[in-house]
Amino acid sequence: MTPADCDRVTEIRVRGWQAAYRDLIPASYLDALSVTRDAERRRTLLARGDSGVVNLVAEDDGGVTGWACHGPYRDGELRTADAELYAIYVDPGRVGGGIGRALLDEALRGCAAAGHARVYLWVLKGNARARRFYERAGFEADGAGEPFEADGAAVPEVR
Template sequence: MDVRVREMTEHDCPSVAEIRVRGWQFAYADLIPRSYLDAMDVTKDTARCGERFARGDPAVVGLVAERDGAIVGWASFGPYRDSDLPPTDTELYALYVHPEHIGTGAGRALMAEVLARCAASGVRRLLLWVLKENARARRFYARAGFGPDGAEEQFAVEGVPVPEVRYARTLP
């Protein structure tokens, strides 16, 4: 079963919201308070996705991975959110695969397309933030050529500190 990656459309918002919510609930089950994850709502996330899509930012790219006509993964990237970095730096905001499709190549296909598009548009460095304790994601990014660049941040979810590390990859 081949994976096809394409540009996200507004009609993809329900599937992307499902992937995002289920992805968080799976990936962060032991890292973020369960009450927060249980409160995540696909319907509300679909509405937020639709609002973001309607606002549209031509600098932000959304991609979906399909297998047999069903959306199984989603990625989004664009300008790095911290303005003190060069404009040739880009941020991978999200890359999620539905938990039922982890390990099937959908994540690798999305990453390959993100890297190809970034390289073709002159991006020199791709950055992302990953939860410090998310070993599975850190292994995935390491296999894709990313590594920690020394930057760390912490945010709180329901008062619980959640540390993140920044990963970077230089592009040709």
């Protein structure tokens, strides 16, 4: 991913949240997501060069169609020797066309090449479509869970 990709990556991420999480996260939270603010934050993080974090983009005909990000597993504020898939999003109009799987496969190759024995990810407990996607790739819930707060509502995630 380059700084020039940040606007499109953020648009995919925000529109992805708004499409996939409409029934799982309060609408007030989703409607308040800002492509402009998030793109600037993403450019800042990219420029800072967060150690070990890898941002991947999928392109089709020169345009960004998906984004994935992975790096060291975060256990609270600590980073461990394991890896974590932090995010994977595909343009909502392109979901189901293999872009997400290609990004996931590349992220897993990168994690293995970096010497990570395990890869973890967090997914919204109620996001059945994403959970099926990850299960088909060999992931399974390990019993860990935690909520995050969105406009006062607890939104449960599973690892």
